[in-house]
Amino acid sequence: MTIKFEQKSFRERGGWWVVIQFALFGLILLALTRNRDPVLSIRVLGWLMVGGAVIIGGSAVWMLRDKLTALPAPMDGAVLHDRGPFAIVRHPIYSGVILGFCGLAVKGGNPLALLLSLALIPFFYAKTSFEEALLADRFASYGEYRDRVRYRVLPWIL
Numbered sequence: 001m002t003i004k005f006e007q008k009s010f011r012e013r014g015g016w017w018v019v020i021q022f023a024l025f026g027l028i029l030l031a032l033t034r035n036r037d038p039v040l041s042i043r044v045l046g047w048l049m050v051g052g053a054v055i056i057g058g059s060a061v062w063m064l065r066d067k068l069t070a071l072p073a074p075m076d077g078a079v080l081h082d083r084g085p086f087a088i089v090r091h092p093i094y095s096g097v098i099l100g101f102c103g104l105a106v107k108g109g110n111p112l113a114l115l116l117s118l119a120l121i122p123f124f125y126a127k128t129s130f131e132e133a134l135l136a137d138r139f140a141s142y143g144e145y146r147d148r149v150r151y152r153v154l155p156w157i158l
Contacts, residue, residue, distance in 0.1 A: 012073065013072070014072030014127070017071075018072075020123070021123065024123060028113055028116045028120075032105065032110060035107075035110050036110065037109065043109075046106035049099055049103025050099075050107065052099055053097070053100030056095050056099065057092065057096020059085050060081075060085045060093045061093060063083075063085075064078075064081070072131035072134055080135070087149060091128050091153050094127075094128070095154060097120065098124065101117035102117045125152065125153065132152075
C-alpha cells in the first residue's frame with residue numbers, strides 16, 4: 001500500500017531539501033543587492049539567460065500545474081511527464097532556476113551572486129538523487145524514462 005503524500009512526514013517528503021534550497025535562494029538574492037553596472041552586451045546576455053529560464057522553467061511548471069510541489073516527493077495523482085522540457089532533462093524546473101539566477105548575476109555583473117548561483121548545480125544534483133528514488137517508487141516506468149532522458153538538470157552536462 002502506498003502512503004499518501006499528506007501522510008508522509010516532512011522529512012520523508014524531502015522537506016529539509018526545500019529548507020536548504022530556499023536558504024540558498026535567499027543568499028543569492030542578498031548577493032544580488034550588490035550588483036554593478038556591466039557593459040550593455042553583458043546585461044543583454046544576462047537578460048537572454050533569464051528569458052531562457054522563464055521559457056524552460058515556466059513550461060515545466062505549466063505542465064505540472066496543480067501537481068507542482070517544492071518537495072521532492074510527488075503529490076498524489078501526479079503523472080510522469082516525458083514531453084516538452086521533460087524530454088530534454090528530467091528536472092527542467094531546476095534547470096530554469098539555475099539559468100535564471102545565473103542570468104540575474106550576469107546581468108548585474110555580480111561574481112558573488114554568480115558563484116552562489118553555480119552552487120545550485122551540486123545542490124540540485126544531490127536533491128535529485130533523493131527525488132529520483134521517490135519517483136522510481138511512485139512510477140513503474142521511471143527507470144525507463146531515466147534511461148531515455150540521460151540528463152538530470154543541465155543538458156549535455158549533468
